[in-house]
Structures are given as C-alpha cells and as structure tokens.
Amino acid sequence: MKDFIIPDRDFGTPAAKSAVTISLLVDGIAVSVPAGTSVMRAAAVAGISVPKLCATDHVSAFGSCRLCVVQIDGMRGTPASCTTPVAEGMVVHTQTDDIARIRKGVMELYISDHPLDCLTCAANGDCELQDMAGAVGLREVRYEAGANHFARRDAEGPNPEYRPKDQSNPYFTFDPAKCIVCSRCVRACEEVQGTFALTIEGRGFDSRVSAGMMSDSFLSSDCVSCGACVQVCPTATLIENKVIEIGTPEHIVKTTCAYCGVGCSFDAHMRGEEVVRMVPSKDGKANRGHSCVKGRFAWGYATHLDRKLEPMIREKITDPWQVVTWDQALDFAASRMRQTQAAHGVDSVGVITSSRCTNEETYLVQKLARAVLGTNNTDTCARVCHSPTGYGLRTTFGTSAGTHDFDSVEDTDLALVIGANPTDGHPVFASRLRKRLRQGAGLIVIDPREIDLLKTPHMGQGLHLPLRPGTNVAVLTSIAQVIVAEKLYDEEFIRTRCDWDEFLGYAEFLMDPRHSPEEVEKLSKVPADLIRQAARAYAAAPRGSIYYGLGVTEHSQGSTTVMSIANLAMLTGNIGVPGTGVNPLRGQNNVQGSCDMGSFPHEYPGYRHVSDKATREIYEKAWGVPLSPEPGLRIPNMFDEALAGRFRGLYCQGEDIVQSDPDTRHVTSALSAMDIVIVHDLFLNETSNYAHVFLPGSSFLEKDGTFTNAERRINMVRRAMTPKNGYEDWQITQMLANRMGANWGYTHPSEIMDEIAMTTPSFAGVSYDLLDREGSVQWPCNEKAPLGTPLMHVDGFVRGKGHFIHTEYVATEERSGPRFPLLLTTGRILSQYNVGAQTRRTDNLVWHPEDILEIHPSDAENRGVRDGDWVRVASRSGETTLRAVLTERVAPGVVYTTFHHPTTQANVVTTDNSDWATNCPEFKVTAVQVSPSNGPSEWQEEYGSHSERSRRILPAAAE
Amino acid sequence: MHSDDKLIRMAGQMADFFRSQPGAPAEAVAGHINSFWTPRMRQDFVRHLAEGAEADPIVRDAARFVRLPEQTPARA
Ligand code: SF4
Numbered sequence A: 001m002k003d004f005i006i007p008d009r010d011f012g013t014p015a016a017k018s019a020v021t022i023s024l025l026v027d028g029i030a031v032s033v034p035a036g037t038s039v040m041r042a043a044a045v046a047g048i049s050v051p052k053l054c055a056t057d058h059v060s061a062f063g064s065c066r067l068c069v070v071q072i073d074g075m076r077g078t079p080a081s082c083t084t085p086v087a088e089g090m091v092v093h094t095q096t097d098d099i100a101r102i103r104k105g106v107m108e109l110y111i112s113d114h115p116l117d118c119l120t121c122a123a124n125g126d127c128e129l130q131d132m133a134g135a136v137g138l139r140e141v142r143y144e145a146g147a148n149h150f151a152r153r154d155a156e157g158p159n160p161e162y163r164p165k166d167q168s169n170p171y172f173t174f175d176p177a178k179c180i181v182c183s184r185c186v187r188a189c190e191e192v193q194g195t196f197a198l199t200i201e202g203r204g205f206d207s208r209v210s211a212g213m214m215s216d217s218f219l220s221s222d223c224v225s226c227g228a229c230v231q232v233c234p235t236a237t238l239i240e241n242k243v244i245e246i247g248t249p250e251h252i253v254k255t256t257c258a259y260c261g262v263g264c265s266f267d268a269h270m271r272g273e274e275v276v277r278m279v280p281s282k283d284g285k286a287n288r289g290h291s292c293v294k295g296r297f298a299w300g301y302a303t304h305l306d307r308k309l310e311p312m313i314r315e316k317i318t319d320p321w322q323v324v325t326w327d328q329a330l331d332f333a334a335s336r337m338r339q340t341q342a343a344h345g346v347d348s349v350g351v352i353t354s355s356r357c358t359n360e361e362t363y364l365v366q367k368l369a370r371a372v373l374g375t376n377n378t379d380t381c382a383r384v385c386h387s388p389t390g391y392g393l394r395t396t397f398g399t400s401a402g403t404h405d406f407d408s409v410e411d412t413d414l415a416l417v418i419g420a421n422p423t424d425g426h427p428v429f430a431s432r433l434r435k436r437l438r439q440g441a442g443l444i445v446i447d448p449r450e451i452d453l454l455k456t457p458h459m460g461q462g463l464h465l466p467l468r469p470g471t472n473v474a475v476l477t478s479i480a481q482v483i484v485a486e487k488l489y490d491e492e493f494i495r496t497r498c499d500w501d502e503f504l505g506y507a508e509f510l511m512d513p514r515h516s517p518e519e520v521e522k523l524s525k526v527p528a529d530l531i532r533q534a535a536r537a538y539a540a541a542p543r544g545s546i547y548y549g550l551g552v553t554e555h556s557q558g559s560t561t562v563m564s565i566a567n568l569a570m571l572t573g574n575i576g577v578p579g580t581g582v583n584p585l586r587g588q589n590n591v592q593g594s595c596d597m598g599s600f601p602h603e604y605p606g607y608r609h610v611s612d613k614a615t616r617e618i619y620e621k622a623w624g625v626p627l628s629p630e631p632g633l634r635i636p637n638m639f640d641e642a643l644a645g646r647f648r649g650l651y652c653q654g655e656d657i658v659q660s661d662p663d664t665r666h667v668t669s670a671l672s673a674m675d676i677v678i679v680h681d682l683f684l685n686e687t688s689n690y691a692h693v694f695l696p697g698s699s700f701l702e703k704d705g706t707f708t709n710a711e712r713r714i715n716m717v718r719r720a721m722t723p724k725n726g727y728e729d730w731q732i733t734q735m736l737a738n739r740m741g742a743n744w745g746y747t748h749p750s751e752i753m754d755e756i757a758m759t760t761p762s763f764a765g766v767s768y769d770l771l772d773r774e775g776s777v778q779w780p781c782n783e784k785a786p787l788g789t790p791l792m793h794v795d796g797f798v799r800g801k802g803h804f805i806h807t808e809y810v811a812t813e814e815r816s817g818p819r820f821p822l823l824l825t826t827g828r829i830l831s832q833y834n835v836g837a838q839t840r841r842t843d844n845l846v847w848h849p850e851d852i853l854e855i856h857p858s859d860a861e862n863r864g865v866r867d868g869d870w871v872r873v874a875s876r877s878g879e880t881t882l883r884a885v886l887t888e889r890v891a892p893g894v895v896y897t898t899f900h901h902p903t904t905q906a907n908v909v910t911t912d913n914s915d916w917a918t919n920c921p922e923f924k925v926t927a928v929q930v931s932p933s934n935g936p937s938e939w940q941e942e943y944g945s946h947s948e949r950s951r952r953i954l955p956a957a958a959e
Numbered sequence B: 001m002h003s004d005d006k007l008i009r010m011a012g013q014m015a016d017f018f019r020s021q022p023g024a025p026a027e028a029v030a031g032h033i034n035s036f037w038t039p040r041m042r043q044d045f046v047r048h049l050a051e052g053a054e055a056d057p058i059v060r061d062a063a064r065f066v067r068l069p070e071q072t073p074a075r076a
C-alpha cells in the first residue's frame, strides 16, 4: 500500500467524546457532531475548511490568531470558530465580507513580521502561513517595514529583536525569525508529549518561544526530542534538518516503528527511495499521532557506513572475514550445518530469532528449525525479557497475552507501574499515561529507582515504593494481604469469575504473618505504611490498571511476580473493562509477535505445546514432514550444551546474544566451542566476532511484513526502498532453507501470513488484505472476532475461571554479602535502544555517549568515589569499568546502569541466575562491589583487541 | 558451574515454587521439566540424581515422574 499523497486531514481541534449529538448548519450544510465539538471541527466534518493558524487537531484550541473567525446567527460579533463549541440548531457562516476583511487584516499583520524568502525556505510548499495568505487572498502588505524579528540588522545596526537559529538538536532546527508565536509547539510539548520544555516568554510584540531558561538551547533544555512541536509547527520555524537538506517529500509509505513495543504507526515521507522524514500517523491506533525520538528521528542507521552489505565467510573465527557471493555463503552455511548434524546428531544445531524481526521472518526461522533441520531447538530473545509474562499470565488467566489496548489508559483511574520506566522505555505510552495523570488519575510506582514518571508536572503526589531489587514478590504478596485483611476485595467478581473455594485457600495463604507489611518491610525496605497505602489506593480505584516491564520479569522469581500481579487484578476485579487490566510493556518492537510465532522451543505458533498431537498433525500436514514431539533447547540451555560439546551449530537472526545475554564470558566461550555460527544482521555485531558466516540483513524500511506490539496489535511494515543488501530477510532465510532441501517457494510475506492464519486458530482471520483495510488488528482475530480483540477476558477468562496462585517469596541466590555488598540493577534510557546497535549509529549519541553507573552519594563517599570518576564494578562473574554519577534516585545499597554500549559490557558482570519457570535471566539483580579505578578492565581490553581482530575483512578475491 | 549441577539447581528453584502450591509438588516439578526440558537434559538430570547428587527432597522425589526418552511416544 503505497502512495497516500493526501496527508492526514487536520480538523482543527481534537475530537470530542460525548454520547449527545448536536446538529447545526454550516454554510447551509447540515452536520451532526458530538456535543463539545468546536464549530471549526464541525465545519471540517461538513467538508468546509475554515482558515486557521493557531489551531490544529493535535492540541486543544487556544484562540490567539483570530483567523478562524465566523459569524453565527443570533450571536454578536465574530467568534473564533476553534474555541466556540457547537450548539443545537446553530447557523454558521464561514465566509462573509466582514469576515474576509478581518482575516485579511490578520494575515497582513502576520506577514509584516515575517521574512518573505518563501522561494528558498525549507517549508516552501508545506507552510500553513503561505497557504493562509493564499486562502484569504492577501495581495499587499500596507505596513511600513518597522520593528521586526527577522532582519539581522537594519540601517542603524544589528536588530535587537533578532535571534539566531538554534541548531543544537541534531535532528531539527529552530529559526526564531520565522516564528508567528501561534504556541502550537508549546501546547504540543505540554499536551501531547507531557514534557513542558517550551514556554512563550514576554507579551505582545515581545513574545517569543523559548526552550526552558533564556540561556537554554533545545539540547540543554528538558526537551526529549520527540518532535511533536516540529510536527505541529505551521511554518519553517521548527523543521526537520532532513527537510532542509533534501526538500519536500513526494510520496508516503505507511509503516511501523522498529524500536519499542509500543509499535507506533508512521508515515514515511519519501523522496524516491530516500526517507525525508518519519511522521507518526494520526490514525495509528497505538500512538494516535505521537512518537518519540527513536522512531521519528533515529533511522539513520539503515544507511550507516558500518552496515555490511555483502555476505562473508571464514573457516575459523580467528581468520579474517572473506567477502563472497550469496551462493558461496549460503552453500558454506548449509553444508556446515548438515555436516554438524551428520557428525553430532540432529539436535546438535539450532536457531535464535530476534524480537526485532517481523512475524513472517520469525515464523520462517522456527519452521526452518522444526521442518528442515528437524529439531525444536529454536528460541527467541524474548526469552531474556518477557518469557515469564507468557508463563505467568497463561497460568492465571489462560493466555499469555496482555489484556488491554493502549487506548484503555484514557479510562484508568489509577495506574500501578511496576518495574518499568515508561518515559524512557515506552515513551509514547508514557506520554499517553501522563496525559491521564494530569487529568487526575492516581499513580503508584513500585521500582528501586525514582523514575521520571513520578515527576509528571501538574500531577498530585504519586506513591513510590522503592523496594530492594529482588523483592517484588514479597511486596506484591503483602499488598494482596492488606486487600484481603481489610476486605477491600471485589467479592462479586471473585465469586463469578474465579473459584471461591480456591480464593479461600489463597486468602489463608496470604493471611500468614510472614506476608504482613511489617515483615515485608524488613526485607524489601519499603515502609509498611506505604505498602498499606498502595493496597488501599489500588483497591479503591474504580478502574485500576497495572503496567509492568522488565523489572518484573528479569528476576529469578519473574514468573511468580507476574502471577502476583494477576492475583491483584483478580482480587480487585480489575479485568475485562477499559481502564483496568494487566499490561506488560514489552521491550522490543516484536516481542509479542516473536512469541506468538512459535519461536519458543516447546511451542508451535499460537502457544500450542509440541507434544500436542493434534497441533503437530496440523504442521506435519502443512509442512509435509514428521515433527518432533520433544521440547528443544532454550537459549541458556544451548550455551550449557555447547560447553558440553553437544550443541555445535547456530543460525542467529537479528540478535546480538553476546551483548544482550547475561554472563558474557559464558556466552562467548560457548560460541567459541561451536563448529558453525551463522549471523544474519545489519552490522558486524558482537556475536559476529564468534561467527563463521555473516549474512547481511535488511532494515525495516526495506521489507514487507508485520510486527505485533505489546497490545497484540498486528501492524504492517511496508517496503519503502530497495534492500541495499539485495534481499529482504525472509528471502535470505528461504534461500538458506532451500540449500538444505526445504523446497520453499514463497514469493511475498503475505503468503507466509496466509500459512500462519491457516495453521493458527488465533490468527485465522488475519491477512494482508484485512490489515491494509483496517490499518491493524489485535489477535485473537478469527470467526468470533473478525476485526480482532481490543480487550481480553471481557465475559470470562480464557481458561474459564481465573486461577489464584500462592506466591511465596523466595530470596534470590544473588544476595549481597561482604564481598559484593551492593545490588546492581539495569535499565534503559530514552535515546538508546537495547544493545544500541541501531541507536549508537545515529545522532542519538548526543544524549547518551556512554553507559554510566548511578550510585547513592553515601555509598560513593564510603568508597572514595566522586561524581564523574571511573569506577570498577565487579561481581562473581566478572568486572567492568564505567563512569559513576552520584544521585539519590537510587537507594543506598543499590546501583544502576544501562547496557547500550559494547565497550561497557555491563553483562560481563551479570550472572547466569534465571527465572525458575522460564530461564529468563536475572538481569535486575546482581551483587557487586564498586571501587575507584583508572581505566578499562582487563576483560574490556582483551575483548576490545579480540573484537578488532575478528572484524578484519579481506578484500574480495580477484575474479 | 557444571551443567548437571545447574540442572539440579534449576529443579530446586521449581521446587521452591511448587512447595507452596496446593497439590503434589514433586509431580508438578516433574511436569514442568517434562514440558520444558529436552530429553537429554531430563536424562542427565535423572542420572545425576541417581549418582547421588545433593538435592531438595522434592527434586529427588520428582525424578521418578520425569519422562525419559525410551518412554517418549513414537513420532506421530
Ligand atoms: S515555533 Fe512554530 S509552532 Fe511554535 S509558536 Fe512559532 S510558529 Fe508556532
């Protein structure tokens, strides 16, 4: 679906929500709209555009420009249509002689303080000021050139009102000379993004837009570079640098962001095969026209010079790479895999897919393992982030799916945010939540760190439970105890939707004194009173929602934590209605999809166990081969087996396991022990240092497919340009499979989706035609729900009755002790993504050039560490060095870092502890010691030189 | 850590969970192992216990419910 040339229409003011319909006449045309709609929007609905400058439907009306005036029968004067609500029977005139005169006057004033360099302006052809001058028929400006903001100097000397451009942000430019002070940008920053970085300073002629303090530039201000202001600016004042560089786009391709699990819909504005800008789609159901810095701006990695476009092979990982043809590389890869299997057995090889890959790619890779290699050794990097969500929710509710859509946040009365940092990890969701918080919804945060969400401007006090890493289960179980002890639970819900007797058993378990807030305070360090307050607030909220992230799952009790969360929702009846639910915030864009697509070693697509005969028969029939009924190896098991010499071949698509998996040394020694490692990626990533074959991948801009976001929403990814490496990724997997005798003949990813739909009941209704028509759908999508399912468990749980689980707290083996007295926990920041392979190759580096260690001032002082010092962080698995920052955001005894840069190798210190049910690694708790240091650790140096050596490439052999 | 010991440790973590659930914890641990471990891991686990590895009583008891490859239903 290409070439939408008509941009999203702007209705002038946001849609109103009301059950009451109002009818009116606009220029003789009858129109009916919800009560609360503006006259401007009603006119737009009737197909009439009222001239406007300060109004846009992204933000609420402000009524400052007076260009949109209209006349209304029975009303005096000329009211602004953007701020006047409709009334029953209204008769509106949008074009009269009086109005025309006023509008011309308004435009004349604006233009008198605007440079007339339209021909060379970056917004030429895409400027609302230009359009309005045309619309009102402005032909002359009668004002003498006088005081203005745009001329650098006049006859007397420099113009005191002139301000130079602010080019501090790497992605957009602010040129105050062109500003008409419509305040759209200020409102977008407040209302859409929720950052409040911009203000209008001064009054009247002196008023101007400013980022924070007078001395601040955009870069030094609070601005998070989301670009909302740039999108709404009607002039060239705030404009993308790419537009300045390239010019206006000529066609649009609708696609989906490839970064986080919010799954924002985007319009890629193209010039030929070049992206000019990415604009979040207003009709995107996850993002509603908003985005963050990564999706909107950080796509330059797709054309970065580091990207490798040719296949390469080598005999041993100590050899330099040799550039070869696709045929040579694929033959080499296929024959090595087959040789390994011949020598060491069918199950000596396996595959790993990434949650960055499309559904279709993931499906093919697991099919390659099961049907072609004949083994269930397939896993996905979702293992290391959200596998406990799958297990926990499936046990309690009957399906691993998150329960709600993002729109539901608009109805919530209280959000309980656990182990997540949405402003950095899921920025667009955070903006939507903040909007709701500003409207008065309550907030409880359970997290070791004081996250930014707690600092939402204009919000009442949020409750923060700063627990010690690793004590989630204890705190959540204690909250449940308070709810039961104080009889705050929803008895009717429990009686109808769950099993009452089972509840009584659970209540008895809860009432044991070991779960009391006082006891739990001792181990979690959360004051008992805060636990009680949190319990009461969550139970009292008419609609309470829970949002959680990796701080929940990446623990040895990750699955148990997910179950304690589900228990809370069931106890309080917070399931099945908008504004409630249990909502996992998935890390990468396609975590949901890669789980759905059967990439776990024990499950076929749609979460059906490999031992289930009926399912196996479906696939044996579809694929025409016998299939194994035994579960295969999970990622951590693969490494263990590799060290035992029994797992020797790996095809790894789009995933950098060396950097993203815990206990780096364990991973690298496992990889070094293998006979064949095939890396399929955009870059020579860290894992490729241990690979024998490199297959260059394609970026999300270069292929068709689908991503499924955290709300189970299947979104289209569309090819906007030809793959620079020659093939889309699914084609590469197909070529590899066919080299091993697969005989596949897919000609387009839509055919892969058809196969998924045919074999998977929850996807039965999904097809590219449907997605093109609807934009997106949320699975389950089948006969019962032909347009998908926004809300799960509405009338009953998928498993029938909701299941209460006894959630006993078990301390992790990773305890602080005399040698390692601090607890390290990890997270991510806004401008970087995952292991940073993409974002490090964009200008986002200006915000996060290196990983840093957050440490409490008292811990720092004890160790003689000052702000900005290099420190050594050591655990029982290894050590690394990085720079320290002193902050009270972390409690004493806790330190925090991110893992975006390979030189830091934060995972050298994380251990091989993992969740009891799913082996999801315990990233969030590692006992460490911190001490001053003066340079990189031995490991970092050794690793650095190794990785330099193993990235050598020989020039292609002469023909 | 040797991978056999790791298997015992992983089973021990499962025992820690199922211990507090109503029902038979040893069977639950074995059920979990049967669903998620490869035949080879299950084999190693049972052998290691038979060789006298130290383990939680629930883990020890679970061994007899673990399905071994011989008992695997033939490929359908
Ligand atoms: S920068 Fe753009 S959006 Fe902001 S006030 Fe100026 S013209 Fe309006």
Ligand code: SF4
Pocket (backbone or CB within 6 Å): A185, A188, A189, A193, A195, A196, A197, A198, A222, A223, A224, A225, A226, A227, A228, A229, A230
């Ligand atoms: S880019 Fe976003 S955060 Fe920055 S000023 Fe604009 S709207 Fe505000």
Ligand code: SF4
Pocket (backbone or CB within 6 Å): A257, A258, A259, A260, A261, A262, A263, A264, A287, A291, A292, A293, A294, A295, A296, A426, A427, A428, A429
């Ligand atoms: S990174 Fe996430 S929030 Fe940002 S644009 Fe992409 S999908 Fe949206």
Ligand code: FES
Pocket (backbone or CB within 6 Å): A051, A052, A053, A054, A055, A062, A063, A064, A065, A066, A067, A068, A069, A080, A081, A082, A083
């Ligand atoms: S558009 Fe209504 S006053 Fe500016």
